[in-house]
Amino acid sequence: MKVIPYESRFSAGEIVANLLIRKNQNMHEELIKNSDNYIAFAIPNGGVPVAEGFCSVLKIRYDLLIVRKIKIPYNPEAGFGSITTDGTIILNNRLLSQLHLNPAQVDDAINLTKKEIKERLKFYDKESISNKDYKNKIYEKTVFLLDDGLASGYTMLAAVKMINNYNPIKIIITVPTAPLHTIKLFEDKVDFIECPNVRRTTWFAVADAYKHWYDIPESEVKEIIQKSHYYYH
Numbered sequence: 001m002k003v004i005p006y007e008s009r010f011s012a013g014e015i016v017a018n019l020l021i022r023k024n025q026n027m028h029e030e031l032i033k034n035s036d037n038y039i040a041f042a043i044p045n046g047g048v049p050v051a052e053g054f055c056s057v058l059k060i061r062y063d064l065l066i067v068r069k070i071k072i073p074y075n076p077e078a079g080f081g082s083i084t085t086d087g088t089i090i091l092n093n094r095l096l097s098q099l100h101l102n103p104a105q106v107d108d109a110i111n112l113t114k115k116e117i118k119e120r121l122k123f124y125d126k127e128s129i130s131n132k133d134y135k136n137k138i139y140e141k142t143v144f145l146l147d148d149g150l151a152s153g154y155t156m157l158a159a160v161k162m163i164n165n166y167n168p169i170k171i172i173i174t175v176p177t178a179p180l181h182t183i184k185l186f187e188d189k190v191d192f193i194e195c196p197n198v199r200r201t202t203w204f205a206v207a208d209a210y211k212h213w214y215d216i217p218e219s220e221v222k223e224i225i226q227k228s229h230y231y232y233h
Contacts, residue, residue: 004208004209004210004211005176005177005196005197005209006176006177006197006209006210006211007210007211007212008049008210008211008212009046009049009050009053009148009176009210009216010049010050010052010053011053012050012053012148012176012177012209012210013049013050013051013052013053013054013055013056013057013146013176014053014054014056014057015053015176015196016050016053016054016174016175016176016194016195016196017053017054017055017056017057017058017174018057019194019196020058020172020174020194021057021058023194027142031058031059031060035058035059035060037141037142037169038058038060038141038142038143038144039060039061039062039063039137039138039141039142039143039144039232040054040055040058040060040061040062040063040143040144040145040146040174041062041063041064041065041143041144041145041146041159041163042062042063042064042065042146042147043064043065043066043067043145043146043147043155043156043159044064044066044120044218044221045215045216045217045218045220045221046147046148046149046206046216047146047147047148048064048216048221048224048225049148049216049224050146050147050148050175050176051146051230052224052228052230054144054146054174055230056229056230059230060144060230061230061231061232062144062146062230062231062232063137063231063232064085064124064126064225065084065085065145065159065162065163066084066085066117066120066121066124067082067083067084067085067155067156067158067159068082068083068113068116068117068120069081069082069113069154069155070082070083070089070091070109070110070113071109071112071113072099072101072109073101073105073108073109079092079154080092080095080096080099080101080109081096081154081158082154082155082157082158083110083113083114083117083158084117084158084159084161084162085117085121085129085134085162086131086134086162086165087114087117088158088161088162088165089110089158090154090157090158090161092154120218123218123222124221124222124225131166134162134165134166135166135167137166137232138163138166138167138168139166139167139168140167140168140169141168141169142168142169142170142171142172143163143168143170143171143172144172144173144174145159145160145163145171145172145173145174145190146174146175147175148175148176148177148206148210149175149176149177149178149206149209150173150175150177150178150179150182150183150195150206151178151179151182151204151205151206152182153178153182153185153186156173156175156186157185157186157189160173160186160189160190170191170192171189171190171191172190172191172192172193172194173186173190173192173193173194173195174193174194174195175193175194175195176195176196176197176209177195177196177197177198177199177206177208177209178195178197178198178199178204179198179199179200179201179202179204180198180199180200180201181202182204183195183198197209
């Protein structure tokens, strides 16, 4: 019988948070005393309900960290890198070397992705957010990075690169599910990874870890954060 670990993204967030507490009693005590020293960032769309569950257990606040893949011009379902909310870029150079795109095509794809991020920031009423705002939220804090799962890991790699720009004390990736080969990508890039459901497989789908899986529309993300007690309004 196939075991499906999570009922929903929200319950997955609760499970990850409770596991983190059990493994890190000192951190939990510090969280209770000084919750302002901690912040979570959720990668929309799927990371937002995970963050709601996670932050409801730890009683900390979260913000959005928008990451968009840089789409391959002739295959927009695939990407050759990612860009974050503040314009941080990470490229899959090995893939890029195989695509034979000219510099203009690469620049056009990057600019299109930046435009998409600006549109999403506007949709979430965050178009005025600045690097100074991120510095104020991240500097010398422990940062949890949340998504509903990792696949290739490039989205999270870009998120880690962005957060590192603002000098956190620690970066902890907290995701419900991921393949082992992707987890290994982060071993020397973050302080800790909490992932209860690590799959030792080459073929992997985040959806397989959830009983009730669907693609979350942006309208639902907006509704969640508007009603949230933990979102950084």
